[in-house]
Amino acid sequence: MSSWHETVKTALLGTDRAELPVQSSQGALGQFVAQLPGQDAAATLLTVAGAMALHQQTGWQPHQAAPPSPTPTQPDLPLCPPALAHQIEALLTSSNASLLPEMLAAFAQTGHRLPEHLLPILLEKGNKLWRIRPSILQVIGKRGRWLAGQNPTWQYASPEIDHWMGLLKAWQTAVPPKRQALLRQIRTIHPERGRQILEHTWKSHNGMVRHQILKILDINLSLADEPFLEAALDDRNHLVRRAASDLLAKLPTSRLSQRMQQHVAGILSWAPGRPPKINVRLPKHIPPAMLRDGVPNIKEEDRMKLRSRLLTQIINRVPLTHWQDLWQKTPAEIAQAAKNSAWPRTLASAFSTAAIRQKNAAWAEALIVASEFNTSAGRLVPLLPADRCFALMQQAAKQSTQIIRPSPLHIFLQHWQQPWSVAMGEFWLDLFAQHLQDANQKKAPDPAIGNLFRRFGQKCTPELAETAVTQLTNIPGLNSAWQKTITYVCQTLQRRQNLLAEIEKIKRNPDEQ
Structure with a gap:
């Protein structure tokens, strides 16, 4: 044949x-x-x-896959009560996952696990939302970790990644987006291990991938990362060098930050007077050492056109305490003097970027006040402690109680990322009620304000659920779109209140089912 x-x-x-x-x-x-x-x-x-073809298949035997690892038999975490499991299931199956991070984080503190039938959907959620992975690992128990090991899609929760070789295998077999999510997860739980996996595989990535994954070191960044980042300053890819410089600038005691204090000698000077101001003298040329530390190489013919950018890139890499020590002035005094300089917006932007990088709350407050609550200072709001944020909100309300942009209060409503305390929540509910009683609210809400209002329902303390219902649901003549927004806010607060109450019961009575 x-x-x-x-x-x-x-x-x-x-x-x-x-x-x-x-x-x-x-x-x-x-x-x-x-x-x-x-x-x-x-x-x-x-x-x-x-x-x-049929003749060739005769007698063919399929490949014999290895049997799955045995299910865990050792004692596991206790199951959560059915009532709470039912409420969490409703969250998992809902199209809106905005409440899931808060509830999983709270539930993780109880030392209980979710029932088996919820494990697949929860693991799938974690596959898409890396921020909830640390909480997932605490609530799925040993059986959940075992189940994750049977599906490559859920390898982020597999017990194999607890060990170096298993983590290395997961890293090498993952596609780039999954690899980045895995690195974010590891940096959140075990920062040193995250940097080690990056160091071990660094040379195998191209420049674009190196740039993307290097930025993830921002999670739990510390001086332990400095040697690796210093070496990255000499990378052949300019984006990698810039990312390494930006990260090192976030560490005020890093070698780069110390070098930048020497680089800026004579660029800014304090000019006493009434009022005092800051004088600026740009360097005529950028030395190689400054270029290595991330200051852009701007051609001499373009320097006049791009000098604002050059000044910003130099100043935002300098530790803010350097100016306080050099001039013996407070952040508030320096922020006000910057307004009187010939470069007010450039200096404000540079100092703001430095404050964000260095997580300096005192400078953030000084710059917000100096800007008179301008929208450009909104990015500094997340740096404020809750008590100082509330104090500035009250100060801004003396100028105007309007909440629409560009009112002074708008930057707090838009940029605050932490939960609103009881006092802050009551403050906003009073302003919302005042806003809704305006005759103009018979029209549909501005989408931006409507979204901020909804987000308030996700961040406000749920203790104010009943207060929100009382203050917001009895206002006549509202547009139907506003009514839907109010309903969402009130229902969200009530739902969070009920869920957190169930979780609190478990904390008080951990053995009760």
């Missing part, structure tokens, strides 16, 4: 250009072909090919 190769060759060339394969009369396949009725060459070839 002719080989399969000859049959394929005839099919490719065509029966007009190649003869039909001759089948030996010996063997079952040859006897079958000999019995075929007379037909054209093409039909005969197809019949022969089909018969040969």
Whole structure:
């Protein structure tokens, strides 16, 4: 009988250009072909090919996969009560996952686990939302970790990643987006291990990938990361060098920050007077050492046009305490003097970026006040402690109680990321009620304000659920869109209140089911 190769060759060339394969009369396949009725060459070839393919599959045995690892038999975390499991299931199956991080974080503190039927959907959520992974690992128990090990999609929760070789394997087999999510997860739980996996595989990535994954070191960044980042300042990719410089600038005691204090000598100077101001003298050329530390190389012919950018890139890499020590002035005094300089917006932007990088709350407050609550200072609001944020809100309200942009209060409503305390929540509910009583609210709400209002329901302390219902649901004449927004806020607060109350019961009575 002719080989399969000859049959394929005839099919490719065509029966007009190649003869039909001759089948030996010996063997079952040859006897079958000999019995075929007379037909054209093409039909005969197809019949022969089909018969040969079926003949080759006869007796074939499928690959035997390794049996799954045995399910854990050692004691596991206690199950949560069915009532709470039902409420968490409703969150998991809802299209809106905004409340999930808060509830999982609170539930993780109880030392209980979710029932088995919720594990697949929870693990799938974690596959898409890396921020909830640390909480997931605490609430799925040993059986959940075992289940994650059976599905490559859920390998982020597999017990294998607790060990170096398992983590390395997961890293090497993951596609780039999954790899970045895995690194964010590891940096959140085990920062040193996250940097080690990056160091171990660094040279195997191209420049674009190195740039993307290097920025993830911002999570739990510390001086322990400095040697690796210092080496990255000499990377052949300019984006990697810039990212390394930006990260080192976030560490006021890093070697780069110390070098920048030397680089800026003479660039800014304090000019006493009434009022005092800050004088600026840009360098005529950028030395190689400053270029290595992330200051852009701007051509001399473009320097006048781009000098604001150059000044910003220099100043935002300098520790803010340097200016306080150099001039013996407070952040508030320096922020006000910057307003009186010839470069007020540039200096405010540079100092603001430095404050964000260095997480300096005192400078953030000084710059917000100096800006008179301008929208440009909104990015500094998340740095404030809750008590100082509330104090500034009260100060801004003296200028205007309007909450729409560009009112002074708008920057707090838009940029505050932490939960609103009871006092802060009551403050906003009073302003919301005042806003809704305006006759103009018979019109549909501004989408931006409507979204901020909804987000308030997710961040406000749920203790104010009943207060929100009382103050917001009895206002007549509202547009239907506003009514839907109010309903969402009140229901969200009540739902959070009920869930957190159930979780608190478990904390008080951990053995009660």
